[in-house]
Amino acid sequence: MSFGQLGYDVAHLLGGGVLLLSFVLLYQRRIGAVINAFATQGTLLALAAAWQAHAQGAPGLYLTAVLAFAAKGVLIPLALHAIVRRLNLHRSVETALGVGLSMTAGVALVGLSILVVLPATEGARALAREDVALALSVVLLGMLMMITRRNAISQVIGLLSLENGLILAAIGVAGMPLVVELSTAALVLMVAVVAGVFAFQIRERFDTLDTGSLEEHRGEGR
């Protein structure tokens, strides 16, 4: 299928949506809003997976879609909300890149990924190429978010959206074997991360979630 066909357009639309939400995550300051944006991204990803399942006729991807929706669209956001409530952070507004700056950085990263991917994937189908480009952008934006946020939860969300990018890439490549297994495994990793931050934050009872407060505790000091 090529440009101008329905399948292509829908897949493109969904991928673009995921990317757009990455931008939202990037400049969204309020923690609650960040979590919601992430939930939306997860849902969109699930839709994308479902559509790919339909388009490629790969029933396995439906499973991926369901998992993605359940975990990323519902459970993890709820868990994160719970943490936020437990540590009453929902008011907390934290420094992120300003809109303009985050936009420019993001656009630059998207440009870079397109510059890299499109010539790199001439062999592959147009849809796959688009998808990989979008996925790479999402990955890079996720990393950018991780390094611009001090708040542990925002960092986790950055990692999660980064992983969304991976799933996006995985489902985009038609006929990828093990895609379900891989996405599941990645999901497990993410859940583990959330559980980790959960256990870790609660146990430590840091008055702040600022990861900077960890630095003092490095072994053998400074």
Added chain:
Amino acid sequence: MRFPEWLRGVSSLRDPRLRHAVLTLLLLATGGLLVLAAAAPALARHAKGAPVVLGGCAAASVLIAAGAVGGLLGGPDALDLPFGPPWGPARVAIDALSAWFLLILGLAGTAASIFALGSLHGPEAPRRLLPYPLFLAGMAVTLLAADGFTLLLGFEAMSLASWVLVAHEHEEEEANRRAARIYLGFAGFGGLSLMLAFGVLAGGAGDVAFAALREAPPDGWRAALVLALVLAGAGSKAGLAPLHVWLPLAHPAAPSHVSALMSGAMTKVAIYVLARFAFDLMGSAQPLWLGAPLVALGAASAVIGALRANLEEDIKTLLACSTIENVGLISIGLGLALAFRGADLPALAALAAGAALLHALNHAVFKTLLFLAAGEVLHGALSRRIDRLGGLIHRMPVTAWAALAGVAAAASLPPLSGFASEWLLLQALLASWRVGDLAFQMGAAAATALAALAAALAAAAMVRFWGLVFLGRPRTPRAAGAEEGGRLVQAALILPAALTVLFGLLPGVMLDLAEPALRLMTRAAAPRAGFVAIGAAEGGARYWPLLVALLLAAAVGAVVWAVRRRAPAGVARGPIWDCGFIAAPHHLPFGDPSSQPTASGFGQPLRRMLGTSLLAAREGVTMPPPGATAPAVLQSGFHDPALVALEGPVPRWRDAAAAQAERLRDLSIRQCLGLTFGAVVLMLALLAWLEAR
């Protein structure tokens, strides 16, 4: 007819089966040493354990010496061991060059082992017992190796074993730990440098077997790089300036018999590696300048070492410095041989190489002797500091006279061994003008002056050593109560002393024995000079040690006879005229030490003449107020510039770099992620750029 030639003429020595036997004998001796090392921890528990181990070491050393002579008289032979590195067998071989140095190792090892055996008191700690055979075995392996890996295996094993021995008193003194630390650091550095040297030499083929290396001799910058790396690796091990700083620290820290081996044998093993590279592996078609760095560094080491020997106040450190001087002289000889060979003067090349080899042998013997004597002094008078010794000739006559033989040889006095080899070396230096190149001639003239200066400085140092330790009056009660060692110890001292005299009287025989090694190095033989003489060149100057000795004896005899005819026999004894010093107080029954020359006082003239400029030496005299009876005190000290550089700027640069690196480590998690992110973006940008092109 040269002496060994009729021996060589005996057909049975040419028999290949005999050559195999020689190599097998040497390998068995080495293996035996390894077995001893393995068994040492268990044996150390029993009272008879230590004597078994050390006796075994002595026996193995004798075997090695015997095998070496066999190797010199017989021919070369090679063998592949059934084990080795993961990529091939370990190759061993014996040829004239390695045999010559094996002879050195055997002689030094025998004396040292007997001494250790004799100075045993009760059970020996495993950490002192186990490394010793390993040390000997490591040196033997290095000399027997026929490929780069085996050579370095032995080289580093030798370093590691001796490091344990250098650190044997680690609990007592920080100084020993520092010595051991610096020593092992230099050892590792040397090993890595030699690895690179083998790599550059092997080139693309990557085969480090000697046979393969000889096939493709390097040229141009590769040859220069190989030489530089070998000088860094083997040179640092031998104690060539400026990488000699570890030597005066490490050699004294070890037990005396180990110090003797380190100075007598280990430095020679390093010299062997140097010679093996420069004369054998790098091929014979090397340019003249290849010898220049050896001559320059050798001259520098000779002067620095000899001068420091005049300033040190610890007898073992003093001897270690004199080792640096002698290594420098040997390296001058090797460098000249290289230059002569490059200038196509084979006879002179053989002369210089002969001087180097002969001096290596002589130095090994007399330095072993001197270190063993120092050990005996330490054992008898419980101190290594000159200012706590004195007058020992009365209490330890055997040690004193044996040491005197070594001292005279080290001071290069005729007719002892040191003079013979240094005479050859001077002849080689005096002939160096025959190399056409003017710059080299000037350099060689300077080297001649420096070599002579070093020799004379060594004489001064040796007079200072022997005179202050064995002559004069005891400076401490312990020195006054010193006692001679047991029979074995005396034997261990007399053996090398006898060899020193013997090699001094028959240098020609030893030179003839070394002839195959010289052929291997320079494709020529040392100039013939008849049976009892050594000669500079055909029809050139000659040195007839036996006749000179006879002449000297006759002259002394004549003088004695003449004096006896006119003078009354016997002497009268009286108190010393002590230059008006008041009589010593009662708490000093052995006289007032402060009315005797001290170590630093004796070194004063040379410290002022040369030390201030070369070693940043300083001194200050604190005079007592007029009328006080307190002695004036002379404080003095000096720095070895190389050591200052090693412990000054180098650590500063390192710490500066480390400080920068720490900044990287202090990053927060986010910044670490930033590093990863940066790496990804950089990589992607690079790819985009690559694809754009």
Added chain:
Amino acid sequence: MAVVWSILSQALHIALIVAAAPVLTGVLRWLKARMMGRRGAHPLQPVWDLLKLLRKTPVLAENASVVSRAAPYLTAGAAVAAAALVPSFARGMALAPLSDLIVVAGLLALGRVAMALAGMDVGTPFGGLGAAREMSFAALAEPALVVAALSLAILAGTTNLDAIAGAFREGGLGLRVSLGLALVAMLAVAVAENARIPVDNPATHLELTMVHEAMILEASGRHLALWDFAAMLRLTLWLALLSAVFLPLGQAPAGAGPHLWIVGLAAWLAKMGALALALAAFESAIAKMRVFRVPEFLGAALLLGLLGAVLLFVSTGLT
């Protein structure tokens, strides 16, 4: 026949030089005294001194070891052996093959070391002081001598004194500036080796300045006689060496018969006399320098020697 002549000449040479040593010293002292306006002692005075000392029983310190007793004989013996090797009136003596310059230097070093050790034997301050200075000066004199020997070896192709003398006698080397420089270097070395002014004052016993005398301060009787005799012999040896190498005129060639020896003998005596006169003039003309100026003196000698060698390189390179 030649063998007989060579042995004869050798024996004659030894007797001559041993006899000449004290006389030369006497003459030297007499000349110096004359130049300074004193009458001076009889030239044979040193001989009488030696005989007198020989008759006396030496006194040794209680803690003197055998070194004190053996060293004088060794030093004197070494001096005799060295002197036997330096050609005087004739070449081709029996021991000519042994007469290597470096061997001679080695024998002298042997004597020097023995003297230094004797000085340190009883552990008095002066002995150590003298030994330290003596060895230090020697350390600087040695390279100067060897560098001078370098020039000779380049010109004569060997360090064998007999051969060098022969080469300079026959080989029309002509006057070379480098030879002159070598001569200066060797003169400086000779002055230092023999403890003459300006390096040392043979006539003083002033603690702070003396070098040679400090070592033998303890010696007496026959030992002192031997020390003095060795010193005289060394002086004679050096003068003989200089004359043999640098003014080889009149020397009888190898294998020549007695008739030529007469000429050589006369020439040698004349040369020695001239050198003694020069030395006396030199010593009475200048003052002794401070001990720690000596290195500069010897260093200059060394540099002159090196300069001579370098000039030779250039000239050999050109021809």
Added chain:
Amino acid sequence: MPLQWAIVFFAWGGAVALAAVPRLRTATLVNVGVSAVSFLLAVALALQPFAQHGWTRTDALNTPFILVSAFVGLTTSVFSAATLDQEGFDHWRIRAYHAAYQVFMGAQTLALLADNLGVMWVAIEIATLATVSMVAVHRTPAAFEAAWKFFILCGVGIALALFGTIVLYLAAQPLLHEETGLSWAALMGVAARCDPNTLNLAFAFLLLGYGTKAGLVPLHSWLPDAHAEGPVPISAVLSGLLLNAAMLAVLRAKSIVGANPDAIAPGPFLIALGLASVLLASVSLWRRRDARRFFGWSSIEHMGIVAFAFGLGGAAANLAGLLHLVGHSVIKSAVFFGVGRAAQAKGSQKIADISGLVATHPALGWGLAFAIAGIAGMPPFLLFASEFRLLTAAAAEAPWLALALVAGMVMALAALITVLQALCFGPPTSDAAGALDGWREAAAAAPLWLHLAVATLLGLAMPGALAAMLAEAARIIG
């Protein structure tokens, strides 16, 4: 069930069983038993002919490392049996620890065995998850900091690796049918015909992803802290085994890209990362005050050397790299045994608090001394052979790079010697609590000496079959 899977699932079954054992003594013994059986299984596997079996394969490249990891796993379990009570675990943590240990061992073996790159990725992720919890197990702030950093950085790294895997499939997609799409063997087969640019992209992500796990500068930040916290045995296997798996993953990726003539040459990237690692570690070593962190940094240095070797390529350098990996596993785990035991005995892992070991604990002290000397590349251990091979090859190929490498190695060597003498020599410091009874002290020192013996054997008399296997592997990775 084929042997390949048997090894993995036996370990995981053991993990399940161990999770149910609360008593320390029984748990440690069961752990040793499971490890011993796994070791026997690994030997049996190594004796079988090479084969590809579904998602797994055995070839010359991974068989030696499977043996090594099974061996180190066994000795480590023995060490932990002797010293675990020093960690002061309650019974929950005892269960968790042993379960995690076997899960890690199974995942590690799977990661080595995997032919399918996806499976390899999953295995490495499982190994990471299993160890993270162990790094944090002591619940000190420092432990949490180390675990959190380990987790986040390696999480990102693994994510990058997954992306690389996906792109790699994308590259091979036109040429392969679905099921074999991620098989390394199949990819090697078609690599030459793949789109080079796609391969480049995949390699970039695989290198950075698995390079993070291998602790290559600048992706190394997590390594020293993760190796310094948590129980000693975990440090030993983290440093000794997990790094091998990551490095092998990098190698598989490199070999695929290297098989395509039009793709970028992977060598220079590896050389750059390797040199950076060696140089940075060699200076950072001088600032360490914590013994276990010190040896964590030394792991970075050695991984740098290995990366340099593989970057150099060619039979000699590759062989050197493989030998170095094996030797590093054996000796570095031995070093961690020694340091860990010393830290337990002295009650602190600060270098300043440990001194004079050879006087108080001769077996431990001398063992540690020689292990550190071995890490520093002294004979007769295997690392000496590998460094010799590497430096000779490097000096022949690129002398100036070799000089830079040697500069770093000399600096690191000096640091190692300094610490060696600080720990083992000098006036002994007083022991804290934690003296073990006789046989357990012996059992704690035995693995150390066994490792030294093995390292010597491998260095000087490596069994011919193993040597041939490694030489073949050096040829495989090109």
